[in-house]
Amino acid sequence: MPKVLIADPLSPAAEAIFKERGLEVDTRVGLGKDELIAIIGDYDGLAVRSATKVTAEVLAAARRLKVVGRAGIGVDNIDVEAATRHGVVVMNTPFGNSVTTAEHTISLMLALARQIPAADRSTRAGRWEKNRFMGVELMGKTLGLIGCGNIGSIVADRAQGLKMRVIAFDPFLSPERAADLNVEKVELDALLARADVISLHAPLTEQTRNILSRENLQKTRPGVRIINCARGGLVDEAAVCDLIRAGHIAGAAFDVFTVEPARESPLFALEEVIVTPHLGAATMEAQENVALQVAEQISDYLMTGAVVNALNMASVTAEEAPRLRPYMKLAEQLGSCAGQLVETGLEEVTVTYAGHAASLNTRPLTQLVLTGLLRPQLASVNMVNAPAIAKQRNIHIRVVTCDMIEGYQTLLTVEVLTERGPRTVSGTLFQDQEPRLVSIHGIPMEARLGPHMLYVRNQDKPGFIGALGRTLGDAGINIATFHLGRDAPGGNAIALVEVDGPIPDYVLDQVRRLPHVLQAKQLSF
Structure with a gap:
């Protein structure tokens, strides 16, 4: 009977799925590195979120391990290269958090437009500063999306419900797909010049790192608002602060940061900035979705050999593998x-x-x-x-x-x-x-x-x-x-x-x- 370790908090439904599929499962949350290394050799599967670090040392000690499943998108905490060397399949759940992250983006955009966090703090302090917090309507404004994939397309749909115009910069967005979404596809410079609100929905790659650099931020129209619920490192955070102080950027909302956990940041000192601690995927529904998905994927692989959402393994039979490998x-x-x-x-x-x-x-x-x-x-x-x-x-x-x-x-x-x-x-x-x-x-x-x-x-x-x-x-x-x-x-x-x-x-x-x-x-x- 295959044996699975759940090393990070998952919905109880995940454990139930493993048992229903005929797997033995242990839940041991909060293990230190040495504790994990000491026991990982007894398991065929490992289910994690972002806290547990699946390092090369852990994988070297994992004598039986066949699959690591990440309940979520990012696998920064998993050494995928080492896993590949050890013949361990790495899976993630790339679409389980999409709606939740998109809704958090819309929430921050609305809060930023009406200065809700600052107004809340002021009112709680006993001040009635009605004239101070003059907001802006989003209806008729232009939302510029940097990235219009799964999450970006959901944000576009929700923004259109608010009667916003949506433009998008995404090299992989086809004209047909843009038309289906009722989104105008533009180049980056055009987006910077036209957007009243810019929201990022791109992965962090060498091509996208610092895509909103100081130079690009200076190309934006005066009064622009910036939202990042995607990945830290896409935006020059110091430049945002400087341009807010200079009056060019009206405000910003950040759910992700270049360094996390973000214990300190120049953004924290500005009332025009809203910050949240990487809450994009933090809803009960999203946590349930990714937990169920990762449990199903690990179970299917260990019991039937089916591979879903693997980052480092092709769907190839044992007989085909030697011949196909160089191809x-x-x-x-x-x-x-x-x-x-x-x-x-x-x-x-x-x-x-x-x-x-x-x-x-x-x-x-x-x-x-x-x-x-x-x-x-x-x-x-x-x-x-x-x-x-x-x-x-x-x-x-x-x-x-x-x-x-x-x-x-x-x-x-x-x-x-x-x-x-x-x-x-x-x-x-x-x-x-x-x-x-x-x-x-x-x-x-x-x-x-x-x-x-x-x-x-x-x-x-x-x-x-x-x-x-x-x-x-x-x-x-x-x-x-x-x-x-x-x-x-x-x-x-x-x-x-x-x-x-x-x-x-x-x-x-x-x-x-x-x-x-x-x-x-x-x-x-």
Whole structure:
């Protein structure tokens, strides 16, 4: 009989589900690190929220552990890489908190518009300052959403019920999906210039970190109000304080902070700011939903092998696994490459399997392509929920197979149709094991994708390679491999450079300013 440990507070209904499914369950909340390490070896499954830290040390001691289930979205408290190394599936419940977080956003927006917390404190203190707390109506105002996925779309619906206009910046929001939501899709600068209220609903990734920087906050219209119920680190909190004091920002509401728990913050000193202690998911209904979901998912996996909302495991049978493993890595790398190169909304994705690849179980491979494609903007995406997210965003998926392909025994091609046209990457396996990129946007090249890559699209002119090498060398950046391709002499060219570590932003800016450079981006694999 599989045995499960519940290490953080969950609804009693979760324990009941485990027992109904035939699992043995122990609930031991509040264990210290050493206490958890001492007992984790006796369990096949572990159910947690955010308090228990599932570290590499814990996983090393978990001799029987097969699955960790997180009742919630974020898995910052779980070492997913270590879990993968130990063969432990990591699952989350990405949609259980959506309505609750959206409602908290609307609550803060209303409270901010009418200065309710400050008025409450004043009235309790015996002051009757009716003329001091002059609010604003939300009807007719423009709400700007940074991120319009599951939670953002619910906020849009609720805001429209308040007769607000809704605009959204989201590179993965298709025009069709925007029309369905009655939302106007705009670029970030347009949103900053037009929105009366800005609400963030994006994950924290390298692309979204500090998206409301001091520079961007200064682009907002005077009197704007800022709301963040998404993730700390999306907003420059110090800049918000300065711009409130300067009279540019009318107010802000924060449920999440760059450092949590937030024991102190310059935001706390301002009456124009409302702060709550990460309450977005704190309702009885949400807690019940995620507890039930994680219990069902862990039970299904341990009893039947079914995988739902796994972050680190493909839906692959034991017989298929050895043959598919190198193709799975190739599929995710190609998807990731395409996703990092795309800068506008996705409309259609075509995955073509040619040669030997055409005879494979392509479903998990296509899921991994989508996972890599969406992950640069959606940190919580995994191979299980990637197709659903793509469908929700009206991204059409096409799969093509062909038995023969000239020049290769096996070839995978990912073509992404965007608002600015198609983008294509192709790859193969070297010696049937090692993934290789063989084409970008129709330009042939052979490259191994390493952890840190520099992608440069440029005009094929003399002196460019030397200038690029000098720029990197002067910055102390060591080049591991250097790959080149061009469509014709003097035409368009691509350089793909593997380096030993991350490239600082100032170096990227120097590369972009080099003569003949059309685009430069840092890629991570």
